[in-house]
Amino acid sequence: MIKIKFPDSSVDDYEKGISIIDVAKKIGKKLADDAIAARLNNELVDLNTKINKDSKLRIITFKDDDGKEVFRHSSSHLMAQAIKNLFPKAKFAIGPAVEDGFYYDIDYEKSLTPDDLVKIESEMKKIVEDNIKIEREVVSKERALEIFKDNPYKTELIKELEDEKISTYKQGNFTDFCRGPHVPSTGKIKAFKLTKIAGAYWKGDAKNKQLQRLYGISFPDKKQLNSYLKLLEEAEKRDHRKLGKELDLFSMHDEGPGFPFFHPKGTVIINILKDFWRKEHVKAGYTEVITPMILNRNLWEQSGHWDHYKENMYFTKIDDQDYAIKPMNCPGGILIYKTKLRSYRELPMRVGEMGTVHRHELSGVLAGLFRVRCFTQDDAHIYMAEEQIKDEIIGVINLTDHFYKTFGFDYKVELSTKPDNAMGSDQAWEKATAGLKDALDAKKVKYKINEGDGAFYGPKIDFHLKDCLGRTWQCGTIQLDFAMPEKFNLTYEGKDGKKHRPIMIHRTIYGSIERFLGILIEHYAGKFPLWLSPTQAIILNINDSHIKYGEEIKKKLEQNNIRIETDFRAETMPKKVREAQLKKIPLILTVGDKEVKNKTVAVRTLDGKIYFDIKPENLIKKMQEIINSKSSEIRF
RNA sequence: GCCUCGGUGGCUUAGUGGCUAUAGCGGCGGACUUGUAAUCCGCAGGUCGGGGGUUCGACUCCCCUCCGAGGCUCCA
Secondary structure (H helix, E strand, O other): OOOOEEEOOOOOOOOOEEEHHHHHHHOOOHHHHHHHHHHHOOOOOOHHHHHOOOOOOOOEOOOOHHHHHHHHHHHHHHHHHHHHHHOOOOEEOOOOEEOOEEEEEEEOOOOOOHHHHHHHHHHHHHHHHHOOEOEEEEEEHHHHHHHOOOOHHHHHHHHHOOOOEEEEEEEOOEEEEOOOOOOOEHHHOOEEEEEEEEEEEHHHOOOOOEEEEEEEEEEOOHHHHHHHHHHHHHHHHOOHHHHHHHOOOEEOOOOOOOOOEEOHHHHHHHHHHHHHHHHHHHHOOOEEOOOOOEEEHHHHHHHOHHHHOHHHOEEEEEOOEEEEEOOOOHHHHHHHHOOOOOEHHHOOEEEEEEEEEEOOOOHHHOEOOOEOOEEEEEEEEEEEOHHHHHHHHHHHHHHHHHHHHHOOOEEEEEEEOOOOOOOOOHHHHHHHHHHHHHHHHHOOOOEEEEOOOOEOOEOEEEEEEEOOOOOEEEEEEEEEEOHHHHHOOOOEEOOOOOEEOOEEEEEEOOOOHHHHHHHHHHHOOOOOOOOOOOOOEEEEEOOHHHHHHHHHHHHHHHHOOOOEEEEOOOOOHHHHHHHHHHOOOOEEEEEOHHHHHHOOEEEEEOOOOEEEEEOHHHHHHHHHHHHHHOOOOOOO
């Protein structure tokens, strides 16, 4: 689908833009056809004037992705103009809208500082006040090259274009080579903030010159900007690195950058995630294996990792032979497959592995639990016949859906197709890709296609989790693989008594337990649902005379596998409650004279509700109910 | 790996122009025996990430290095 936007200057409002698809739908007439044809042929026509005559067109507002993009793109130009005013020697590269705002890459002799950002912001404000008209002008390629002759980046881009006519946008003293569309004037951009400066390579290639990328965010009004800034603040509060420390879940050390240490409480959660995973996979017909961490060079040569993945691997020597620490689990699993002749009756063969892998990631990419150098994949390999692809994929999609729903995650699905450096025949790719598509369609899953983004050995489906703040994280993946079975000469004996080659699926649901834990910490803001909570309840006493009874309660809960702490210090109640709250313990149980007398406890939940006179048996029963339901709500 | 910024007791943090470095929380000791978000008093704890240099003198200035943050590239 082609989507082209341009501003509708008939409506004097910043929010208005228009989608040509809508034009086509609404008028379906020659006008739209002409416009689309012109675009496809890269003939630039001035669409504004023609379309103005039709008033029935849909208006795109800031609420639409299209409108947002136009608005943010114009914000980028606004920033560029301000930069030009302040730093006339800066050369502009590209300045698009991105999902979370906009940026402009510039080439400037001196590094800009956060102070400069403040200056640029004030300059932008001036330009907004001046409400400068933004005008489109279509010029010849020659003329464009003349206009941008001092700018090597724009020159390069213009030369790459096949069009003979080039559109430019002019606002005051600043002219940019740009397809548009833009808001009609700078005065429309009422609220913005420049957020950060970073290095970025020209055209995203590390071999090219590194430019300075200035990021910003903008909105049509202050209110929206403020709520966005609030969201950022909330995200910062939930940062798993901060909460991980505060809640005593894990730590990082200079002695092992990228290698997380999990404390007792973090380990509790990880073990629960693993237990849950095992139970569900047994139900889904998986077996589980364990393969070694260090394996001989020969294996990695055969799998292709030695040639294609070496820079990401760690090595060691044993008795003068080269060994590698596994960066992936599949070669080990394949050796198990090959321990005997396999029959078609065994297929599909679903083999899981909680496989810990080590990857030498670049130091600059490490980030808390989100990007580490040692992590455990909830891996599984499914060996199957070609005709089983669709059903197996459906099975994995169902399982994945069940997992994500359990944690309250929404998710998006992406399908990646054949890349340029692919191995295997076109037919095989087509079949495999069709298998993935069929499965997604059968499940009525909406998905986005990433052309050419598949692995070299097969197409894949990726699952992107959406957390409660709307941020997305790549976790699960389903990858079809025809390469490994080939390389390891995997076979099975068919009904016909002949040898056949199985197809392999690599798949994960959590992705990495470490990353998943990081996401969970931020998703729940550290307030884990009862079933995941490292400490499920804490017992507080009013004074020393209640300790004995408190110990009795503790024992009862422990005997029912409830993770319980006590705080019998001679501190005041408010203080002990406060500390328990800060630790985000779901249930605070208090014992005082009344409870000792009635043989009950008082229960306080994290949201501050208090229930008195709860019998311990009832408490245990209720807690077990909530734990079993995996609910994040606690009510008595 | 590259770019920019940062690193002060367990945590959060003050600090200066180059002289014996703040405070709170936490910890420990004591008093208080407390009914749902911080009781009071006292004590201990830092070679200011590490190494080198400039200097009479460096937490402060310079260089190197390690680690972290945000990006780029990559990715579970």
